[in-house]
Amino acid sequence: MRKPDGKIVLLGDMNVGKTSLLQRYMERRFPDTVSTVGGAFYLKQWRSHNISIWDTAGREQFHGLGSMYCRGAAAVILTYDVNHPQSLVELEDRFLGLTDTANTDCLFAIVGNKVDLREEGATESQEKEGHSPGTAGASPKVPKHVRLEDAMALYKKILRYKMLDEKDAPAAEQMCFETSAKTGHNVDLLFETLFEMVVPMILQQRAQGPVQTVDISSYKPPRQTKAGCCA
Numbered sequence: 001m002r003k004p005d006g007k008i009v010l011l012g013d014m015n016v017g018k019t020s021l022l023q024r025y026m027e028r029r030f031p032d033t034v035s036t037v038g039g040a041f042y043l044k045q046w047r048s049h050n051i052s053i054w055d056t057a058g059r060e061q062f063h064g065l066g067s068m069y070c071r072g073a074a075a076v077i078l079t080y081d082v083n084h085p086q087s088l089v090e091l092e093d094r095f096l097g098l099t100d101t102a103n104t105d106c107l108f109a110i111v112g113n114k115v116d117l118r119e120e121g122a123t124e125s126q127e128k129e130g131h132s133p134g135t136a137g138a139s140p141k142v143p144k145h146v147r148l149e150d151a152m153a154l155y156k157k158i159l160r161y162k163m164l165d166e167k168d169a170p171a172a173e174q175m176c177f178e179t180s181a182k183t184g185h186n187v188d189l190l191f192e193t194l195f196e197m198v199v200p201m202i203l204q205q206r207a208q209g210p211v212q213t214v215d216i217s218s219y220k221p222p223r224q225t226k227a228g229c230c231a
């Protein structure tokens, strides 16, 4: 097997559809999945480059592995479920910190998956209320879904967290996607946009030295201090 030239990592809460997105893209299907244990990766040849795409486990018990998988990443796909606003909150609270080990010029994509369910839900509730799809005038409700603007706001927050100038980074409109692993909506667009952005980084990395790779055998769980936590 050839050594990967660059790395992309999928992060996000359990059940948001990381594995399904990757399988939709790589295998062109939407199979039943089981919750990921640890992590797994696919190798994608894009032009003359090999890009590894790492699928990680969203389950809390594997959280410690996340930063190891992100080491040396050229891009991170932060994934949430558009039907679960909390999954977007978790990206900031639980997953963003894991990306500190990624490349300093790491790209971030924010991906709201399962849009097919949102569309299905909207049609059902419109039917219940006697509206045909697309009819205006439904009573205002507390939003049950994540709006794309919320994802874009998070993207801008991430740039600030990484101390990147908005002018130098790709625009939020370009890096925030809404997808469906079930229907395939925007899945190719997501991965291929990132590949196109990652290739110049690979060329730059090559000029600078070898790519960092993940060595699972070297992972050591964090040592517990007596006090249980440290400042």
Ligand SMILES: Nc1nc2c(ncn2[C@@H]2O[C@H](COP(=O)(O)OP(=O)(O)OP(=O)(O)O)[C@@H](O)[C@H]2O)c(=O)[nH]1
Residues within 6 Å of the ligand: 012, 013, 014, 015, 016, 017, 018, 019, 020, 021, 031, 032, 033, 034, 035, 036, 037, 056, 057, 058, 059, 113, 114, 115, 116, 117, 179, 180, 181, 182, 183
């Ligand atoms: N309707 C719909 N269901 C989806 C979509 N993507 C994933 N699912 C379903 O959501 C469930 C979880 O999907 P996974 O891909 O296993 O989620 P995950 O993020 O990899 O979860 P962990 O491995 O536990 O972190 C499965 O039942 C999928 O079939 C989607 O776009 N639409």
Ligand SMILES: [Mg+2]
Residues within 6 Å of the ligand: 018, 019, 020, 033, 034, 035, 036, 055, 056, 057, 058
């Ligand atoms: Mg998974």
